Amino acid sequence: MVLVYIDHQDNQIKKSTLEAVSYGAALAKQLGTDVHGLLLGAVNDDLATLGAYELKNVYQINDAVLAHFDAQVFVKTIAAAATKVGATTIVFSHNQTGKALCAGVSALLKAGLVTGAIALPNTSAGFVVKKSVFSGKAFANVSIQTAVKIIAISPNSYKVVGGASAAATTTPLDITVTAGHVKITAVHKTSGEISLTEADIVVSGGRGLKGPENWGILLDLAKELGAATACSRPVGDAHWRPHHEHVGQTGVQVAPNLYIAIGISGAIQHLAGVNRSKTIVVINKDPEAPFFKAADYGIVGDAFEVLPKLTDAIKKMKASA
Amino acid sequence: MKILVCISKTPDTTAKIAFTDGAKKFDESGVQWIINPYDEWYALVRAIELKEKDPANIIHLITVGGADAEPIIRKALALGGDEAIRINTDSADSFSIAAQIAAVANTEKYDLIFTGKETIDYNGASIGGMLAALIDAPYIPLATSFNIEGTTATITREIEGGEEVVTVNNPVVVSCQKGVAEQRIPNMRGIMAARTKPLKVVEPAAVAALTSIESFELPAPKAGVKLISPDNVEELVRLLHEEAKAI
Numbered sequence A: 001m002v003l004v005y006i007d008h009q010d011n012q013i014k015k016s017t018l019e020a021v022s023y024g025a026a027l028a029k030q031l032g033t034d035v036h037g038l039l040l041g042a043v044n045d046d047l048a049t050l051g052a053y054e055l056k057n058v059y060q061i062n063d064a065v066l067a068h069f070d071a072q073v074f075v076k077t078i079a080a081a082a083t084k085v086g087a088t089t090i091v092f093s094h095n096q097t098g099k100a101l102c103a104g105v106s107a108l109l110k111a112g113l114v115t116g117a118i119a120l121p122n123t124s125a126g127f128v129v130k131k132s133v134f135s136g137k138a139f140a141n142v143s144i145q146t147a148v149k150i151i152a153i154s155p156n157s158y159k160v161v162g163g164a165s166a167a168a169t170t171t172p173l174d175i176t177v178t179a180g181h182v183k184i185t186a187v188h189k190t191s192g193e194i195s196l197t198e199a200d201i202v203v204s205g206g207r208g209l210k211g212p213e214n215w216g217i218l219l220d221l222a223k224e225l226g227a228a229t230a231c232s233r234p235v236g237d238a239h240w241r242p243h244h245e246h247v248g249q250t251g252v253q254v255a256p257n258l259y260i261a262i263g264i265s266g267a268i269q270h271l272a273g274v275n276r277s278k279t280i281v282v283i284n285k286d287p288e289a290p291f292f293k294a295a296d297y298g299i300v301g302d303a304f305e306v307l308p309k310l311t312d313a314i315k316k317m318k319a320s321a
Numbered sequence B: 001m002k003i004l005v006c007i008s009k010t011p012d013t014t015a016k017i018a019f020t021d022g023a024k025k026f027d028e029s030g031v032q033w034i035i036n037p038y039d040e041w042y043a044l045v046r047a048i049e050l051k052e053k054d055p056a057n058i059i060h061l062i063t064v065g066g067a068d069a070e071p072i073i074r075k076a077l078a079l080g081g082d083e084a085i086r087i088n089t090d091s092a093d094s095f096s097i098a099a100q101i102a103a104v105a106n107t108e109k110y111d112l113i114f115t116g117k118e119t120i121d122y123n124g125a126s127i128g129g130m131l132a133a134l135i136d137a138p139y140i141p142l143a144t145s146f147n148i149e150g151t152t153a154t155i156t157r158e159i160e161g162g163e164e165v166v167t168v169n170n171p172v173v174v175s176c177q178k179g180v181a182e183q184r185i186p187n188m189r190g191i192m193a194a195r196t197k198p199l200k201v202v203e204p205a206a207v208a209a210l211t212s213i214e215s216f217e218l219p220a221p222k223a224g225v226k227l228i229s230p231d232n233v234e235e236l237v238r239l240l241h242e243e244a245k246a247i
């Protein structure tokens, strides 16, 4: 059985969960087995709708202790549940929650783990999962040798496949949950922002924008596109933008549909974090900027002139569409 | 307080990524090795800061690797730390590394264990979580700040779309990233002192790997950039809409 971890936040199922469910459903088909979900706690969404992604059933452990996230408690609960229902492959999204959980479950179950997976496994001989390594500069094909296997898929690397007309059932699961040691004392949401790792479009700015006071034209473009915003490392280091926007080898790694780089030179460490983007647009006034070699489309020009025009042109396109 | 910092050896960020042996092995020829940036800049520096605040704190550095990992662990000792432990075995997979470190941690009983959030070569992001599960300690991944008063740590960690502040009593395992500390440059005094700090070599526990790398691949090269005139941004919008189907 393939068991997919149903990650949620603010009582809602995340988009990355739907990617994991779609992946799990395709994997179950490939292996000739069933796919189930595992939910710790509760959500407001109607779980039956997960049937649209071909999920058969959701096992739910709704213990009061699980209302607050504690990796140690969740890891033990997931490991016990996976054993109880007889899961042979467990699928997580390798988002922030997945990063907190999948490794611990792997250690408790002695189940081989591949994190950052970007494709379905090759099961023609063995069980080989492709993952991104060297921060996006290469891929590795990793063979899992244990009977129980765990795959944590990279966000934005597997398409959500909905549209099935079935409804998923919900089965309560009785697992003893013991309280943990972690107390959550505050939550700070960067309100109204689109999550960087889940975003379809990312608009990113570098030192070429000269200072934080100039970010308005970039934010306008991002708003028009419904995009998340990002930046290069020096921009984060200089506190022109918040730390969490820093993308690259030593920052966040993103793989959106569209990455627009503005006034970023394209240093190897920056490219490492963004080169799995499907389409890359580079706007830079220096025709020799290395980023153009990694780009699909480029404009050699001054960002301060190009950005307002680009935002306008997108507005016009949307109005005529 | 006893603090353990996990140190990994990784290729320099500008290293050429190539493979040998029928794409089965990373090509190490000409590669410069560094301390994994997350381990160095954040995990190690924060541990050093805690010792500067309270000199009674003891810092151990640990790495799993052959003798070729020693220059890296000396480099880490030049930044700070009291002694280093090298577990003398080639690192096979995340689980085997975590299990080796767990074997040491189970006898040494650390109050704090710091790792980097991931290594920049295999990007596993798994050692901290596995180690915490193996020694049955709380795990706080993706920390962006770390403070401790007495035995209670206050940690900020990244969550989707924001941050969460948590408190937890030690022992605890924390994976560190940007925000936890600021990068430091080793000075001459540190480099001299590192030469005489103890570096203990311990033989590995019997642990089997759960996974193995079959082969590597490089991404397909880009077809080449299409340049559009800055006076014709409408053309870029059209291409993104019709050709790339990205907007």
Ligand SMILES: Cc1cc2nc3c(=O)[nH]c(=O)nc-3n(C[C@H](O)[C@H](O)[C@H](O)COP(=O)(O)OP(=O)(O)OC[C@H]3O[C@@H](n4cnc5c(N)ncnc54)[C@H](O)[C@@H]3O)c2cc1C
Residues within 6 Å of the ligand: A205, A206, A207, A208, A209, A231, A232, A233, A234, A235, A246, A247, A248, A249, A250, A251, A262, A263, A264, A265, A266, A267, A268, A269, A270, A273, A283, A284, A285, A286, A289, A301, A302, A303, A304, B013, B037
């Ligand atoms: C170990 C290590 C790890 C690193 N990790 C990362 C990482 O994770 N992420 C990262 O981003 N960097 C990282 N770096 C830093 C990296 O090497 C580069 O220094 C950095 O990416 C450069 O940022 P930038 O492109 O914004 O600035 P610059 O390199 O200064 O480039 C600015 C660009 O803006 C252009 N420009 C200037 N004015 C305009 C204008 N008016 N209109 C349009 N374009 C203009 C210039 O032509 C130039 O190309 C790392 C470095 C090291 C050593």
